[in-house]
Amino acid sequence: MEVLGLLADGFATSLTPLNILIVILGVTAGLFIGAMPGLGSVNGVALVLPLTFIVPPTSAIILLAAIYYGAMYGGAVSSILLGIPGASTAVATTFDGRPMALQGKAGLALIAAAVASFVGGTISVLLFTAFAAPLAELALKFxxxxxFALVLLAFTTFVGLGGDDTLKTIVMICLGLxxxxxxxxxxxxxxRLxxxxxxxxxxxxxxxxxxxxxxxxGEVLYTIETARTSPAVSTARLRMRDLVEGIREMNKMWKTMSFGSVLGFFVGMLPAAGATPASLMSYGLARTFSKKPETFGKGNIEGVAAPETANNAASTGSLLPMLxxxxxxxxxxxxxxxxxxxWGLMPGPMLFIEQKDFVWGLISSLYTANLAAVLINIALIPLFVWALRMPFSVLCAMVLVLCILGGFAPSQKLHDVWLIAGFGVAGYLLRKADYPLAPLVLALVLGPLMEKSFRQALISTQGDPMIFFSRPLSATFMVLAAIFFALPLLKMLRQRLSKRPAPAE
Amino acid sequence: MTNIFTRRGAMALMASAAIAVGSPGLADEWKPIKPVEMVIMAGQGGGADRLARLFQTIIQKEKLAQMPFLPVNKGGGSGAEALRYLKDKQGDAHVIMATLNSYYTTPIQTEIGVNIEEFTPLARMAVDTFALWVNVDSGIETIEQYVEAAKAAGGSWRMGGTGTGQEDSLVTALLEREFGISHTYVPMGGGGEVATALVGGHIDATVNNPSEAMSFWQAGRVRPIALLTAERLDSMPGVPTFAELGHDLEYYMQRSFVAPGGLTEAQQAYYVNLLQSLHESEEWQTYARDQALLTDFLAGDELQAYFLSEREKHREILKGLDTPS
Incomplete structure (x- = not known):
């Protein structure tokens, strides 16, 4: 109950007119920054940091948090519309968001992303409010x-799939590694290399x-080949009906979204992980538990909702270890x-005790930022969708320009632009040969984390691999990973067994 | 080489003269025309990272520069990533780098084609200190108990630290030589990660800088055993130094800024001036006092001489030690 009192005090701080205005401004700015490929929440926060010295510290952190949240929502926009991840955290959103847009369901996908982000944000802030202190302790146990066990688990969710060729998936994971x-x-x-x-x-x-x-x-190349004759890439329109349908669709996905939120929050809390691995893991798990895993990657709305809930939840989660x-x-x-x-605030274990006003002002502003973000986002969807109605020849050139900009901006190295070109051609060829691309990206995101934790764990036990099985948390993950890996094999076996008595032979 | 030194010496003299007189500007004054990249040779949350980000915010808050300074972490391979990056930025006056001791140790240990003499020295902002830390749950309070526990563990005593060959592993090796103990050294991404791993019980000890572990100490989670400094620190009352316990162990970490090679005198002078005003700022002095940093400012020629003598010192240390690998 003490928490509620503190939260109420927090709302008293965050709901002043100045702070509400700041949240709205921050979220809108963040939304556009997130939607631009190559610009992410990092750039947004960096650009605005100097401005924050003219307002009180609590307002300043609220502004930064609002931009951070807005960018998380915005990242999905270009992933869905253009097939270019708007931010690193929105990579998984392209897997199903882009196919949906190509099927003319861009509006629906954007609504799904916005609602899912809202759900993820809200559940994670509730978790944050209720269990900040015990959760921080849990993070320390990691x-x-x-x-390593968690990352392994994430991989197995991608291997253990009915839809794609299992062998091809494993080949792509190895290539990514x-x-x-x-x-x-x-x-x-x-x-190395x-x-x-x-x-x-x-x-x-x-x-x-x-x-x-x-x-x-890769997508542009593929579309040029397949859509050479049809000039319009999609007939995207957004009507009120879509909004209603979107929300109805979302209603069926409570399980995926609540799971994605909790998972996202926990993975986000781990200092080494963050929102990108969280969204990929959530996608993989949604696919594993889906009744129709083969529809993933081909425009399944759950494939948009799962990563979007997780990346927003993770962005809240990653505030926890920081504070x-x-x-x-x-x-x-x-x-x-x-x-x-x-601002003279020293993050660390003492912050929650010494700076109650600040901490709870921030937490309560996460609630308002989240609400503001979903409303502003939905209001802007018609504008985003309208952009898709451009002639294909224009859109195609624009996408390529954005790809190059988006690749060049973070590192400012021409080297990365060449890499993008190379990967583009490779991606196009792999796609033609029916190799799944998601496992490749997953492996590159999680590979360094996996290698590091594996080596650290073994160094600390002087080479004894039992460490992965002797600790309760890691043992649980390892067992789950083994089950996920075995699942498709069992499924295949059962299918064979049920086919055998068929009279045809 | 002497040529370079004298030219740099002249530059430094000019720079310090400008500061001393407080003259508004040299004839060929230079200012950045775009945001300055502030490369950090280490991962997020560690001492170097915190410091660089603090400097960035002081620069912005006090309007010490017209252009923003954007911190970028390039901590890969004990700072090799950052060193290599700086080499490739030869002549680019819009990049500066925050250094650690790995500024000299990494080029000695790995073949990355970097000679630090080619870089432009700017200023040394601080000298950071080290302490030996344990988790309070271990019950260890004195160095004798520590040595006993490490010996009892027989080599499996886990010491966490930054990359192999970096400061933390050197300090660990110094401890091993002094006390005849051995550790299992677990390399991690940065000082922040190391400090939390100790609190979480994934390792048994660290040699964190005080700033990295201070808040956990205040929260009663970790305990400093002794300091690797010549004298006790005001911000850490009651913590003895190894020297007063009869062990000759002293080690410091320099926190400086350098720029790529090939900068003009005016460009170098700009940064030296900027860092000098930073050094004099109230915020920095307060922070340094609270976080047990010694703020000995050094610039230009003197700094380069310091770098080179430190490099030799580290070459000796590395030669004399079986650095853990």
């Missing part, structure tokens, strides 16, 4: 062994570059941390 080892070795500092001495490879291959290449450029432990869970929270230090 050591290298748990991290190889790409993830490019660059400097985290433990010894030696360069830098192809002679190409400087661009020292920093490794960013998965955003891969995703923009295979999805953005309670002083460890940022993502690059954006690292910037927020910098701001807090400047």
């Amino acid at each position: 050591g290298p062994a748990e991290e 190889v790409l993830s080892t490019v660059g400097l070795d985290m433990i010894s500092g030696q360069p 830098v192809f002679g001495d190409i400087p661009g490879f020292y920093a490794g291959i960013s998965f955003l570059v891969l995703a923009i290449g295979v999805y953005g450029v 309670t432990l002083g460890i940022p869970g993502s690059p954006t929270t690292a910037l927020l941390l910098g701001g807090m230090v400047m």
